Amino acid sequence: MALSDAIWFRQKAEEHNNLFRHSIPLIASENLISPITKEMIVSDLNNRYAEGLPGHRYYQGNRIVDEIETRTEQLMKTLFNSKQADVRPISGTNANQALVFALGEPGDKILSPSLDSGAHISSAEFGAVGMRGLKSSHMSFDFNEMKIDVDETRKIILSEKPKITLFGFSVFLFPAPIKELKNDLDEVGSKIWYDGAHVLGLIAGKRFQDPLREGADLITGSTHKTFPGPQHGAILGNTDDETWKKVRRGVFPGVLSNHHLGMMAGLGVTASEMLEFGETYADSVITNAKTLAQELHSLGFNVLAEKSGFTESHTILVDVKGNGGGKYVAETLEANGIILNKNMIPGDSNKKAQDPSGIRIGTQEVTRIGMGRSEMVHVANLIYSALNGKDVREDVRDLKEQFQEVKYCYGKETAYNFLQLYR
Numbered sequence: 001m002a003l004s005d006a007i008w009f010r011q012k013a014e015e016h017n018n019l020f021r022h023s024i025p026l027i028a029s030e031n032l033i034s035p036i037t038k039e040m041i042v043s044d045l046n047n048r049y050a051e052g053l054p055g056h057r058y059y060q061g062n063r064i065v066d067e068i069e070t071r072t073e074q075l076m077k078t079l080f081n082s083k084q085a086d087v088r089p090i091s092g093t094n095a096n097q098a099l100v101f102a103l104g105e106p107g108d109k110i111l112s113p114s115l116d117s118g119a120h121i122s123s124a125e126f127g128a129v130g131m132r133g134l135k136s137s138h139m140s141f142d143f144n145e146m147k148i149d150v151d152e153t154r155k156i157i158l159s160e161k162p163k164i165t166l167f168g169f170s171v172f173l174f175p176a177p178i179k180e181l182k183n184d185l186d187e188v189g190s191k192i193w194y195d196g197a198h199v200l201g202l203i204a205g206k207r208f209q210d211p212l213r214e215g216a217d218l219i220t221g222s223t224h225k226t227f228p229g230p231q232h233g234a235i236l237g238n239t240d241d242e243t244w245k246k247v248r249r250g251v252f253p254g255v256l257s258n259h260h261l262g263m264m265a266g267l268g269v270t271a272s273e274m275l276e277f278g279e280t281y282a283d284s285v286i287t288n289a290k291t292l293a294q295e296l297h298s299l300g301f302n303v304l305a306e307k308s309g310f311t312e313s314h315t316i317l318v319d320v321k322g323n324g325g326g327k328y329v330a331e332t333l334e335a336n337g338i339i340l341n342k343n344m345i346p347g348d349s350n351k352k353a354q355d356p357s358g359i360r361i362g363t364q365e366v367t368r369i370g371m372g373r374s375e376m377v378h379v380a381n382l383i384y385s386a387l388n389g390k391d392v393r394e395d396v397r398d399l400k401e402q403f404q405e406v407k408y409c410y411g412k413e414t415a416y417n418f419l420q421l422y423r
């Protein structure tokens with residue numbers, strides 16, 4: 001019985017692999033890892049513990065882990081041109097938790113975007129920020145342009161005097177106005193925290209804003225969204241030593257003990273690949289997003305932020321009220337092999353999260369498998385046809401069959417046998 005249960009899992013994993021083999025993946029927070037990164041995850045590193053920092057561990061057996069962690073930090077610092085890097089958080093949320101502990105005390109004021117302007121739940125009252133007891137106020141947001149309203153937000157900064165200011169979105173269409181607000185934030189003595197979970201790969205590829213050069217003290221991020229690495233997190237800093245010490249302690253022992261060493265090594269591999277391929281990858285991700293947005297718009301879809309050019313990132317937000325609503329659209333596309341998510345859009349505050357008026361689309365994963373502008377035009381037309389009653393399953397499979405290899409990384413031939421590494 002037990003063996004048959006285990007085999008059931010293997011079969012299900014295979015079924016899942018096949019599902020994605022034949023689908024067009026457009027979830028804005030997902031990506032594919034490279035062959036060498038995959039090897040790190042199945043290596044013996046996956047089985048070990050390493051609490052603390054290199055040279056200051058609590059367990060034996062960490063000699064090589066220390067080398068790997070030091071090298072991963074170094075590569076991340078080079079990639080982001082940062083003074084500091086912590087590569088231990090095991091997700092973007094975990095990195096955010098570490099920062100709320102490091103930067104704030106219960107009762108401190110934090111300024112951030114509101115949830116309905118696209119912020120992540122970790123900055124909500126019921127998320128990490130609220131659970132730390134921080135008191136939130138929100139930036140003003142221009143829903144027409146889908147950008148932070150600089151003038152109104154400046155007034156809020158000067159009246160609220162937040163101790164921490166957080167820039168970051170789960171629908172991150174345009175760069176945040178850090179440099180525009182930097183002087184005001186300095187005037188009130190606010191630390192600037194940038195949650196780059198979604199756009200970390202675009203920043204690494206130098207095709208989005210450069211938050212540390214614009215004045216951010218710290219960046220947190222997921223390493224598996226536009227940054228095409230393992231499910232993990234990271235913190236990058238250009239801050240003073242005292243703050244950085246608090247960040248280090250916020251991570252460990254604050255919010256984790258062991259930090260998933262196979263993933264961390266995979267992050268090191270991805271960082272090195274991004275140093276080599278990141279700029280062309282990020283370029284293509286953004287070009288694809290713009291092309292897809294334009295084509296959907298031409299086909300009559302209500303792509304948001306038309307006035308601002310739809311997007312400067314990997315993400316597009318589409319109002320699909322006129323197409324049956326977010327739930328219907330996402331499910332109809334899924335039935336046709338096109339995978340994306342329903343999403344709240346401006347004006348949805350009375351709507352349930354399970355049935356919002358929009359969909360969110362990301363182009364990072366289709367870019368990672370080599371799709372370009374002509375495929376984006378094709379994908380837009382498949383979406384249009386599926387939502388107009390056509391069965392496009394075969395067309396989706398035919399298109400996807402041509403794009404099965406992960407690009408912008410060292411190829412399969414560079415990896416050795418996974419099983420040899422996994423004891």
Ligand SMILES: Cc1ncc(COP(=O)(O)O)c(C=O)c1O
Nearest residue numbers: 091092093120168169170197222
């Ligand atoms: C802005 C933002 N921050 C943090 C996170 C959390 O990242 P993770 O899923 O790695 O915990 C997300 C996830 O989508 C996000 O959009």
